[in-house]
Amino acid sequence: MMPHSFESILENLPQGIVLLDPASAVTAFNSRTLDILGLAAGAIRKGMTIDELPGTRDCRAVASRRSTTGKPQISQFALSDGRMISLTSAPSKDGGWILSYEDISTLIRVEDSLTEQHHRFDAALRNMPHGLCMFDSTKKLILCNPSYARMYNLPESLTQPGTPLVDILAYRSRVGNGPVDTATYFDEVFEATARGAVASQNIVLVDGRVIKITHNPMQNGGYVATHEDVTKTVRLAEELRRHHDQLETTVQSRTAEVERQARELERMLAQERNINELQRQFVAMASHEFRTPLAIIDAAAQRLLRKRGAVEPEFLSDKVDQIRASVNRIVDLMESILSAGRLDTGKIDISYDACALQSLIRTCCERQSTIAKTHSFALDIDRLPEFIDADRRALAQVFTNLLSNAVKYAPGTSEIRVTAWEESGNVKVSISDDGVGIDPEDVPRLFQRYFRAGTSTGIAGTGIGPNLVKQIVELHDGSIKVRSARGRGSTFTVTLPIKRTGNASDNSDAA
Numbered sequence: 001m002m003p004h005s006f007e008s009i010l011e012n013l014p015q016g017i018v019l020l021d022p023a024s025a026v027t028a029f030n031s032r033t034l035d036i037l038g039l040a041a042g043a044i045r046k047g048m049t050i051d052e053l054p055g056t057r058d059c060r061a062v063a064s065r066r067s068t069t070g071k072p073q074i075s076q077f078a079l080s081d082g083r084m085i086s087l088t089s090a091p092s093k094d095g096g097w098i099l100s101y102e103d104i105s106t107l108i109r110v111e112d113s114l115t116e117q118h119h120r121f122d123a124a125l126r127n128m129p130h131g132l133c134m135f136d137s138t139k140k141l142i143l144c145n146p147s148y149a150r151m152y153n154l155p156e157s158l159t160q161p162g163t164p165l166v167d168i169l170a171y172r173s174r175v176g177n178g179p180v181d182t183a184t185y186f187d188e189v190f191e192a193t194a195r196g197a198v199a200s201q202n203i204v205l206v207d208g209r210v211i212k213i214t215h216n217p218m219q220n221g222g223y224v225a226t227h228e229d230v231t232k233t234v235r236l237a238e239e240l241r242r243h244h245d246q247l248e249t250t251v252q253s254r255t256a257e258v259e260r261q262a263r264e265l266e267r268m269l270a271q272e273r274n275i276n277e278l279q280r281q282f283v284a285m286a287s288h289e290f291r292t293p294l295a296i297i298d299a300a301a302q303r304l305l306r307k308r309g310a311v312e313p314e315f316l317s318d319k320v321d322q323i324r325a326s327v328n329r330i331v332d333l334m335e336s337i338l339s340a341g342r343l344d345t346g347k348i349d350i351s352y353d354a355c356a357l358q359s360l361i362r363t364c365c366e367r368q369s370t371i372a373k374t375h376s377f378a379l380d381i382d383r384l385p386e387f388i389d390a391d392r393r394a395l396a397q398v399f400t401n402l403l404s405n406a407v408k409y410a411p412g413t414s415e416i417r418v419t420a421w422e423e424s425g426n427v428k429v430s431i432s433d434d435g436v437g438i439d440p441e442d443v444p445r446l447f448q449r450y451f452r453a454g455t456s457t458g459i460a461g462t463g464i465g466p467n468l469v470k471q472i473v474e475l476h477d478g479s480i481k482v483r484s485a486r487g488r489g490s491t492f493t494v495t496l497p498i499k500r501t502g503n504a505s506d507n508s509d510a511a
Contacts, residue, residue, distance in 0.1 A: 007028075010028065010029075010030045011030050011031060011032070013030060013032060014032065014102075015032065015036075015100045015101060015102050016029075016030065016032045016033030016034070016035070016036040016037065016100070016101030016102070017029060017030050017032070017033060017098065017099070017100055017101075018033055018044070018053065018098075018099040018101070019092070019096065019097075019098055019099075020050060020096045020097040020098075020099065021094070021095075021096045022094065022095035022096050024049060024050040024096075024097070025047055025048065025049055025050075026044065026045065026046050026047060026048050026049075026050075026053075027046060027096070028046070029044050029046075033101055036085065036101045036102065036103050037054045037079070037085070037101060038079060038081060038083075039054070053099070054077075054079070054085075072088050072089060072090035073088070073089045073090075074086060074087070074088050074089075075087050075089075076104070082105075083103055083105040084103075084104050084105050084108050085101055085102065085103060085104065086101075086102045086103075086104045087099060087100070087101055088100040088102070125143075125145040125146075126145060126146055128145055128147050129147060130147060130226050130227060130228045130229075131144070131145065131147045131148030131149075131150075131151045131152075131226065131227035131228075132144065132145045132147070132148055132224070132225070132226050132227070133145075133148050133224075133225050133227070134218075134222065134223075134224045134225075135165055135222050135223060135225070136220065136221070136222040137220055137221030137222050138164075139164065139165040139166070140161075140162050140163065140164055140165070141159070141160070141161055141162065141163040141164075141165065141168070142161055142222065143161060144159050147227075148227060151211075151227055151229065152168070152172050152175075152177055153175060153177065154168065154171065154172075155171075158171055169182070169185075173206075176206050176207055177205050177206060177207045177209070178205065178206055179203050179204070179205060179206075180203075180204045180205065180206055181203075181204070184201075185203065187201065188200060188201040188213065188215050189215050189223060189225075191215075192215040192216065192217045192223065193217045193221075193223070196217060197217075198214060198215065198216050199214070199215050200212060200213065200214040200215070201213060202230065202234065208231070209229060209231045210229075210230050210231045210234045211227050211228065211229055211230070211231075212227075212228040212229075212230045213225055213226070213227055213228075214226045214228075294330070297323050297327065301323070303319060304316070304319055324370075324371075350391045350394060350472075350475050350476065351391050351393075352389045352390065352391060352500050353389070353390070353391070353392065354387040354388075354389070355387060355388055355389070355390040355391070355392045355395065356386065356387055357384050357385075357387075357388050357390070357395070357420070357427060357429075357496075358381050358382070358384045358386075358420070360392055360395060360396060360399065361379070361381055361399055361418060361420065361429065362379065362381075363396075364396060364399040364400050364403055365377040365379060365403060365418060367400070368400070368403045368404060368407060368416075371404075372404075372407040374407075374414060375407045375410070375413075375414055375415065375416055376414055376415055376416070377403070377415075377416050377417075377418060378415055378416070378417045378418065379418050380417075380418070380419045380420070381418060381419070381420040381429075383420065383421040383422060384420045384421070384422065384427055385422055385427065385498055388427055388496060388497070388498045388499075389497070389498070389499050389500035390476055390496060390500075391476070394472045394475070394476075395472070395476075395496075397468065397469075397472060398469050398472050398473060398494065399429070399431075399494075401465040401466075401468065401469050402431045402469060402492050402494075403416065403418075403431060404465075405465060405466075406431055406432075406433040406435070406490075406492075407433075408459060409433065409435040409436050409455075409456065409459060409490070410433035410434055410435025410436070410489065411435070411436075411459075412435070413433065413434040413435060413489075415434070416431065416432070416433050417430075417431070417432040417433075418430070418431050418432075419432070422498070425497060425498055425499070426478075426495050426496060426497055426498060427495070427496050427498060428493055428494070428495050429493070429494045429496075430491055430492070430493045430494075431491070431492050431493075432489060432490070432491040432492075433489045433490060433491075434488070434489040435489050435490065436455040436456070436459075436486070436487065436489075437455060437484045437485050437486045437487050437488045437489050437490055438453045438455055438482070438484040438485070438486065438490055439453060439454050439455060439486050440485070442454055442455075443482060443484060446466055446482060447466045447467050447469075447470040447480075448467060449464060449467040450464065450467075451466075451467075455486055469494075473494055473495075473496070476496050476497070476500075477497055477500070477501050478494060478495050478496040478497065479494075479495045480492060480493065480494050480495070481493050481495075
């Protein structure tokens, strides 16, 4: 009989235990052996030989190999129900054996499952399109997949566990695919470690590629990193951004152009409305202007008709002067209208020639004297040069218009002053009156076509003359200025070059 304590220990062991004497006969066993081997009670008994035990063939083989080292011998065998049993045979000090049975079916299944998972993991690593690597806390390689090695053209020696990262980067630098900025290469590693979470950054390589590296920290201080070539994605994003910027610029440009065209159209429509209104006013004024001299002509003709043969020379002369003055007024109106039309269509010609300006001014004043006998002309024009380069016919219109306006807008005075002189290669002609003058706010608009100042109310006129004068003067590369105040008269000063400019033609078209 075994001591009670030994039997208790034997029964509480998790393995099935069978003790054999030197003759390979059973001396003791525990009930766990029956459970593991799937045997009924009584299937194992003391004194039975090793041949009667399950797995006897293996047992005999083990028993026959008397190990000189004294080390346990392990074998495996399958039961009829498919379970796998591990048998450990260890020699005892008395020359016998201790047999230990253990059901390893679950362990084998776990090992098989782990092996299968390991194979799947290896297959996944091998077939990953992105590079994957794992480094320990000392930045030594734990593992990497083939994509990582191909991405950087690493030799096999640099893909072995234990390879320092510094050696990998040094190699990459030599072959030309290292990072452009090595100073910030590990920033994301430190950030991922500090955050305890994933961190990513795009790294530009020397060969131009852009690699997205994602670091995932491990508890032992190491990290797992994936390397993804995002060069095409980055380039496409940059190209898309450029196209977006270009499109935005184009849209802004087109929008600005549309807005500009809309403003221009609005301006032109407003100008068209203004022109239509001005033309309407002009037609009304022109009708009035023509009606007055025609009425004078008609009245003079009727009085001459009534007198018939009994016409005194003084009466005849007076009526003839009225008729001639009215005809001249109509001619002036027609000439102004026709000249304005020629300017609008670009058909007015400036024919440069030697123009005796002093003689021209005197002629214009004499003509006005015959028309307006209520006014006299004080001339100070002896300082003018003998000739200037100008169109005599066009300048005659300028001074005729200015003189007639001076007379017309100075009905309560009798003297018109004409002063002319030479100054800095130009001639200046100033025509002054003491008439109604012009309000300050009307002066800037005085040379607009059809515009009439507020002080001209009740005085005949179309508003064509000043605009026509300005355009003819500017066609001569000259200028005209006015100085005036209400009730104090006006002074118009024309400036003309003595010699025509080199870019002016002998027969210049206004267009």
